[in-house]
Amino acid sequence: MFKLEEEKLKDLGAIITTTEIKQQPELWSEAYEIYKENKESINKFIENIGNKHGQFRVIFTGAGTSAYVGNSILPYLKKQNDIRKCIIESIPTTDIVSNPYDYLKSDVPTLLVSFARSGNSPESIAALNLGRQIVDNFYHLAITCAPEGKLAQMTKNDENNYLLLMPSRSNDQGFAMTGSFSCMMLSAMLIFDNIDEETEKLYIESIVAMGKNVITREDEIKSLIEPDFDRVVYLGSGSLCGLTQEAQLKLLELTAGKVATGYDSPMGFRHGPKSFINENTMIFVFVSNDEYTRKYDLDVLEEINGDKIAKLTCAISVDKENNFSGTTFGFDAKNNNLPDLYLAFPYVLFAQAVSLFTAVKVGNTPDTPSPSGTVNRVVKGVIIHQYQ
Structure with a gap:
């Protein structure tokens, strides 16, 4: 399918997803360049949290595929980082939103690292708001693919927040997250890994x-x-x-x-x-x-x-x-x-x-795989209840 012409891929309902899978190696190079451009400022942002508070929590979060970014990078990055400086965890936004009292501690300085393709998921916004509401010393790093998304807009122009945008083509237009997943994973790895530039x-x-x-x-x-x-x-x-x-x-x-x-x-x-x-x-x-x-x-x-x-x-x-x-x-x-x-x-x-x-x-169309429409590119139907 990677070799098929556009018209044939359109007939199969697969042109968007095929293109977005195929372009990922190029996107990884782009994401690496974006990281290098931001390396100094993002390192300073994180170092300032440690200098101000000593040990702090880092929570990787997202929903669905975005949550799996954190789950994938967690074992390696826990090994690479000094527990005396930061305690790294991976907690889905879906868990934080439904059970904030189990995961957010008011007296523990916390850096929430949000992974989001669109940044419009109700849980992404709610998790950020809950962090700001509950944690006394709260910081936020948004790694997202959509500059116009709500999460990106909520993170701009605030010294306690850092916005890292992924390559524009990583904002997958197909149903499934592909390049968005891999680019966000790569960027977070590079930020929290401790390897020299040549090895990197x-x-x-x-x-x-x-x-x-x-x-x-x-x-x-x-x-x-x-x-x-x-x-x-x-x-x-x-x-x-x-x-x-x-x-x-x-x-x-x-x-x-x-x-x-x-x-x-x-x-x-x-x-x-x-x-x-x-x-x-x-x-x-x-x-x-x-x-x-x-x-x-x-x-x-x-x-x-x-x-x-x-x-x-x-x-x-x-x-x-x-x-x-x-x-x-x-x-x-x-x-x-x-x-x-x-x-x-x-x-x-x-x-x-x-x-x-x-x-x-199996006769499905990858670009629009849910025939019933009950599963969507950006989740719908979520009611966010007020937390007090």
């Missing part, structure tokens, strides 16, 4: 090259999903476990539930969720680059493959000394030292392609 540049170049590689392998991806199936499970460890949430949601959204989905960690999957597997199930495992964690990922792959029940058991992996003996969608070994969180970018691009191709396969 090398990592970005690597993920851009790997992302472009995924796009060129459309036929290979299509061959993996050619058999009939109606269930898909994504498994991953650490940061890649957070990514499995987004991977399965994309497939669920774009097929409008015609394909049932699941996600888990490879270790957790054995404890009940493995019952989901039948003869119509596809299993995709995001394999870690960490030598220790990788052993557990490979163990589960070999176990499921050996059960001979699932339609397909497939590793998404960088080639290393130890690899899965079965089907693998692999990447060149020169990228085998990338931290898992950076691998998340080509991995999620693979998952988005699977979702796109599967949606068309």
Whole structure:
């Protein structure tokens, strides 16, 4: 589909989503340039919070796909940051809004990092307002794709707020969040990661090259999903476990539930969720680059493959000394030292392609996948109740 002409893609109802998936490697380079332009000022903004209060909380927040940004980056960034300076958490806006007393503490200085494509989600606005209402020393960093969105407008021109806008093309016009997810994730990673500029540049170049590689392998991806199936499970460890949430949601959204989905960690999957597997199930495992964690990922792959029940058991992996003996969608070994969180970018691009191709396969239109109209690009029907 990445090679199809526009008219054919329009006929399939897939031109917007296909374009927005395909352009992501370019957007990652753009997002990196935006980060570099803002690096000094955003570092100063965050450092000032620490200088003023000592230890403070950082809460990554969003709803749906935007919440999965925080879930994906949390394990890696907790490891990269000094707990004596900041305590990093990931809490969806949907949880904050319904249970603010469980998550917001008045006497704890807090930086809320909002991820939002449009910035018009009722929960995004409500979470920000609740933070301002409840927390005595409250700060806000909005990472969003829409300069005209309510969240962006509420964050401008205030010393306790910082607005970081993503590349304009990342404001996905299709139903599903694709470039918005990956650009916001990349930007937050760069802000809170503690690596030198040379390593940073090398990592970005690597993920851009790997992302472009995924796009060129459309036929290979299509061959993996050619058999009939109606269930898909994504498994991953650490940061890649957070990514499995987004991977399965994309497939669920774009097929409008015609394909049932699941996600888990490879270790957790054995404890009940493995019952989901039948003869119509596809299993995709995001394999870690960490030598220790990788052993557990490979163990589960070999176990499921050996059960001979699932339609397909497939590793998404960088080639290393130890690899899965079965089907693998692999990447060149020169990228085998990338931290898992950076691998998340080509991995999620693979998952988005699977979702796109599967949606068309089952007769759905990816650009407008919800035939009933009950699920929308920006959530509707949410009533925000006053909190006192």
